Each structure stands twice: as structure tokens, then as C-alpha cells.
Amino acid sequence: MSDHFLGFGLGLRTQHFADVLETRPNVDWFEVISENFMVAGGKPKYFLHAIREHYPMVMHGVSMSIGSTDPLDIEYLTKLKKLANEIQPQWISDHLCWTGLEGINSHDLLPMPYTEEAIQHIVERVQQVQDFLGRPFLLENVSSYISYTESEMSEWDFYSEVVKRSGCLMLLDINNIYVSSRNHHFNAEDYLNSIDPKYVRQFHLAGHSDFTDYVIDTHDHDIPDPVWELYQKACRRFGPISTMIERDDNIPPLNDLLLELEKAKSIAQDVFSNTHPQMVETL
Amino acid sequence: MSDRTTLRIRQKMMMRFLLGNGDEIAPHIKGDDKVSAQDRLSIYKNAYRLRLREVIDTDHPILGIYLGDDLFDKMVDGYIDHNPSHNRSLRQFCDALPAYLKEEPFFSQHLQISELARFERLLLSAFDAEDRKIATQDDLQQLPTEEWLDLNIRFHPSLQIFTTSWNVVETWQAIKGETPPPPPLEQNNCWVLWRNNERLTEFRSITSLEQIMLHCFLRGDSLSVVADQIIEHVEEALAPQTLLSTLNLWLELGWVQQLSSGKQVTNLEAMPNKQP
Ligand SMILES: [Fe+2]
Numbered sequence: 313m314s315d316h317f318l319g320f321g322l323g324l325r326t327q328h329f330a331d332v333l334e335t336r337p338n339v340d341w342f343e344v345i346s347e348n349f350m351v352a353g354g355k356p357k358y359f360l361h362a363i364r365e366h367y368p369m370v371m372h373g374v375s376m377s378i379g380s381t382d383p384l385d386i387e388y389l390t391k392l393k394k395l396a397n398e399i400q401p402q403w404i405s406d407h408l409c410w411t412g413l414e415g416i417n418s419h420d421l422l423p424m425p426y427t428e429e430a431i432q433h434i435v436e437r438v439q440q441v442q443d444f445l446g447r448p449f450l451l452e453n454v455s456s457y458i459s460y461t462e463s464e465m466s467e468w469d470f471y472s473e474v475v476k477r478s479g480c481l482m483l484l485d486i487n488n489i490y491v492s493s494r495n496h497h498f499n500a501e502d503y504l505n506s507i508d509p510k511y512v513r514q515f516h517l518a519g520h521s522d523f524t525d526y527v528i529d530t531h532d533h534d535i536p537d538p539v540w541e542l543y544q545k546a547c548r549r550f551g552p553i554s555t556m557i558e559r560d561d562n563i564p565p566l567n568d569l570l571l572e573l574e575k576a577k578s579i580a581q582d583v584f585s586n587t588h589p590q591m592v593e594t595l
Numbered sequence: 596m597s598d599r600t601t602l603r604i605r606q607k608m609m610m611r612f613l614l615g616n617g618d619e620i621a622p623h624i625k626g627d628d629k630v631s632a633q634d635r636l637s638i639y640k641n642a643y644r645l646r647l648r649e650v651i652d653t654d655h656p657i658l659g660i661y662l663g664d665d666l667f668d669k670m671v672d673g674y675i676d677h678n679p680s681h682n683r684s685l686r687q688f689c690d691a692l693p694a695y696l697k698e699e700p701f702f703s704q705h706l707q708i709s710e711l712a713r714f715e716r717l718l719l720s721a722f723d724a725e726d727r728k729i730a731t732q733d734d735l736q737q738l739p740t741e742e743w744l745d746l747n748i749r750f751h752p753s754l755q756i757f758t759t760s761w762n763v764v765e766t767w768q769a770i771k772g773e774t775p776p777p778p779p780l781e782q783n784n785c786w787v788l789w790r791n792n793e794r795l796t797e798f799r800s801i802t803s804l805e806q807i808m809l810h811c812f813l814r815g816d817s818l819s820v821v822a823d824q825i826i827e828h829v830e831e832a833l834a835p836q837t838l839l840s841t842l843n844l845w846l847e848l849g850w851v852q853q854l855s856s857g858k859q860v861t862n863l864e865a866m867p868n869k870q871p
């Protein structure tokens with residue numbers, strides 16, 4: 313069993329701040345969006361620190377732009393490091409993508425071409441980021457709707473190679489694997505099976521919008537069955553991995569998310585009752 | 596990375612596409628019989644505009660209602676085209692909106708619109724400004740009498756002063772209260788916005804006398820200098836009482852983070868609130 317298994321967590325969202333602090337729900341840990349707390353003070357920071365006193369946290373960023381060909385943004389990284397010093401997260405994550413160029417931000421997670429050139433570029437930058445932050449750093453696979461004609465390999469080979477060469481870890485988003493498998497017509501299980509378990513530190517679960525011919529990663533719905541099924545397979549392959557639910561839009565009451573989290577827990581427990589029996593007692 | 600690498604060239608093409616400046620990227624994207632390369636790319640372009648639109652909508656809810664759907668769309672489209680996001684955080688995306696509305700040929704004919712946007716931005720600034728401890732009326736009382744004349748004030752970082760020549764705060768309040776806004780009216784007003792002890796944003800209109808006092812204290816004048824300034828506006832005999840009651844009011848409202856007399860800083864820490 314992994315030393316880093318935090319259990320079952322939720323994304324901390326503004327709508328739930330007061331509820332979390334007052335009711336102290338049975339959530340093992342929270343993931344916070346780093347950028348939301350890069351403000352000077354006021355309510356967001358008050359709740360962040362108050363909730364941190366009661367729960368472990370990890371920091372999840374959306375704008376590092378590790379794949380961009382712009383220079384790394386030292387000002388951003390400095391703010392990230394400052395926030396990490398304040399809340400002492402178990403780890404920091406961002407996405408295997410680029411988000412902007414020449415100082416302009418798309419505020420989207422834009423996919424990379426899967427080329428050797430891109431691998432070398434990202435690996436060098438991940439190493440710089442890790443040196444600067446001095447904390448465990450995870451890269452997450454994104455949902456994508458395009459692929460580039462010059463790609464030389466599969467997404468999973470690209471992802472694995474970046475992680476292996478740079479020494480960072482993986483945040484595997486189960487929903488994103490599903491979404492991309494539908495959009496690019498690959499088998500999501502092939503993706504899971506190609507990933508070396510030793511790199512996987514965290515899972516994301518989320519919902520999406522299915523338009524039949526393509527699927528968009530909207531994070532505004534409950535987790536649908538195909539994602540639960542893939543999650544079960546991931547539990548079998550990777551064992552106990554810190555798992556959280558990412559809900560970013562159309563945010564339901566905290567209780568609804570707690571129920572969804574219970575479902576994740578029971579799927580994992582079923583799998584681990586065979587593979588990790590001692591573990592199940594502690595869940 | 597060199598400008599000639601394939602990766603950089605491709606990223607430039609993609610950004611040009613997102614910003615609506617050309618679709619040289621299309622031949623480099625795979626399409627299939629179900630979803631063409633163009634349709635795939637459109638997902639990103641639509642998401643880009645939609646995301647920025649949502650930010651404007653969230654930051655400026657009252658402005659949105661004031662404008663109505665058609666003008667709001669016009670503003671959103673114009674602003675997104677005119678001001679691509681230069682900040683990693685979306686929190687700053689609309690910072691240039693008041694200036695845009697003041698300059699843009701159509702909106703600049705209705706200057707109250709820019710002022711309403713500016714007021715909503717100041718509300719946001721008060722909301723997440725830096726945390727500082729606040730000084731209290733007790734702190735003022737503890738100040739030795741002989742140091743009063745040298746008294747300086749530092750205000751809480753959330754304090755924002757909104758000086759406007761339009762009745763936009765009344766407009767904001769009416770829409771917030773779901774009543775019809777008053778017609779735009781040119782009138783000089785000064786408001787102070789701040790975050791109170793419960794971390795809620797408040798604002799109140801201030802008198803011209805308070806305005807003078809605020810101005811003087813903000814530029815670093817001591818109490819004796821401020822007293823000289825207000826004598827031109829109040830009866831000399833009433834000046835000390837006016838000063839004292841105004842100071843006490845500010846302290847009660849949580850506007851003041853530090854009282855100092857040059858010789859000593861009263862009990863307050865100049866440090867931000869301690870974080871765990
Ligand atoms: Fe995710």
C-alpha cells in the first residue's frame with residue numbers, strides 16, 4: 313500500500329466554505345485550486361486557513377502552462393510557493409498542457425502535440441518547477457478535443473515519458489481518460505494498462521457532457537456510469553490511490569457530493585477487499 | 596524556446612485561432628468523419644469566449660442587469676476582442692473594463708456605465724484585500740494627550756474611495772434591491788467601501804468634511820494639520836469635537852488599522868493577521 317494514500321477527498325469550493333467549517337464533513341482531505349487563493353486576504357483566505365486546520369490539503373493549479381513555449385512565469389511560481397508555504401499541502405499538481413502564449417492566457421487546458429520535441433521541452437521545465445517548489449509535483453492528463461497531425465505517439469506514451477524522465481508524479485483523471493478516449497477513439501483500458509502504477513499518486517473523478525459524437529469535460533454533472541466503471545478498473549490496477557471528486561460548475565449541496573464520495577469509497581472497498589484486505593478496515 | 600521550433604509555431608497558430616485572428620492551425624489538426632478538425636477547434640474557441648464571458652458576468656452582475664442582454668453582449672464581445680487576458684488569474688480579467696467602457700465610442704456616450712463598472716470593481720477590491728488587524732476606540736483613548744497633535748492614521752487595506760460624478764451607487768442599490776434604477780444623473784458623490792469585521796463588504800457615502808479629513812490623513816498629515824484644514828469648514832469651537840467623533844466613527848467601522856503619533860505606535864501590530 314502506498315505511503316501517500318490520503319483517502320477520499322473533495323475539491324474545496326466557495327459554495328461549501330461555511331458548510332465545511334460548521335459541519336466538518338467526513339471527508340479525508342480537500343484539494344484547493346491554487347489560483348483561487350492567490351489573493352491578498354478576505355473571505356477566501358480566511359476559510360482556506362480555517363478549513364486547513366481540520367483537513368489535509370493538496371494544491372491543484374490550472375495556469376502553470378508547463379507545455380507553453382513562453383518562459384516559465386517566475387512570478388506565478390513564486391506566488392504558488394508562497395501559498396504552499398502557508399498551507400503546507402501534501403503535494404502540488406497542475407496539468408500536462410499549455411494555457412497561453414506571448415503573455416496572453418487562454419484560461420483553457422490546451423493539449424500538446426505528442427512529439428519528442430514536446431517531451432524534451434516539458435521535461436526540462438518540470439525539473440525547474442520541482443527544484444523551485446521543493447515539494448512533490450504531479451502532472452494531470454487533460455481532456456482533449458483535438459489531436460495534432462504531427463503527433464508521433466499515443467497520449468499515454470507521451471505522458472509516461474514526461475513523468476519518467478522528469479521525475480514528477482501522475483494525477484490520473486479518470487474522467488479525462490474516458491472523455492479523450494471517446495473523442496479520439498481509443499480504448500480507455502489501454503490507457504490505464506500502459507501506466508506504470510509506481511508513478512500514480514492521485515485520481516480525479518468528475519462528470520462530463522456527452523454529445524454522442526464527442527464528449528466535453530464540463531465538471532457540471534454527477535459522475536456517470538462509464539467513469540465509475542473505469543474507476544473500478546483503475547482501483548484494480550493501481551491499488552489504493554488518493555481519490556477526489558472534482559465538481560466545478562452547477563455545484564450541488566455538499567451532501568450530494570458526500571454521497572458521491574461514498575460511492576467512490578464503496579467501489580474502492582469492494583476492489584481492495586480482495587487485493588488489500590487490511591486496508592479496507594481502515595477506510 | 597526558439598521561434599522556429601514546430602512546437603512554438605503550432606502554439607502561435609493555436610493562439611491566433613482562439614483570438615479570432617486566423618485558422619492556419621486547421622491543417623495541423625486531425626479530423627474524422629464524425630467531427631471535423633474545424634468543429635474540434637471550434638470547441639476551444641467557443642470555450643475561450645464563454646469562459647471570459649462568465650467572468651464578466653460573475654464580476655459585474657449589476658452592470659449586466661443594468662445593460663440588459665443586448666448591450667451586455669455588445670460589451671462582452673467588444674471587451675474580449677479588445678482586452679485578451681494578460682493575467683494568469685481570471686480575477687484580474689475585468690480590471691480594464693471601466694477604462695474600456697470610458698473609451699469605447701458607443702459606451703463612452705453613457706459615462707455612468709463605466710462608473711457603475713468601476714464601482715463593482717472596487718467592491719471586489721474590498722472583498723479580497725489584504726487582512727490586517729484593526730485599531731479600536733480604546734486604542735485612541737490610550738494615546739497620551741500630549742501625542743494627539745502628532746497623530747497619524749493608517750487605513751485598512753480594504754478601504755476604497757469612490758469619487759464619482761454619477762448616481763451609480765443609487766443605481767447599484769436599486770438593482771440589487773430588485774427595483775427600477777433611477778435615471779442617470781450627474782451628481783458629485785464620494786463613497787467609502789470597506790470590508791467589515793464579518794468580512795462583508797460595506798459602503799457608505801461620506802460628507803465633504805470626512806472627504807477632506809480622509810484625504811489629509813491618507814497623504815500622511817498629522818491630526819494638527821488636519822485640524823487646521825477643517826477649520827475652514829466648521830466653526831473653530833466645534834472642530835475638536837468633530838474630529839474626535841469622526842475618528843471614533845472610523846474606528847468603529849473598522850477603517851483604521853493603525854494609529855501612531857510618530858513617537859509610538861499604539862499596541863497594534865503592523866503585521867498581517869497571523870495565518871496558521
Ligand atoms: Fe481533473
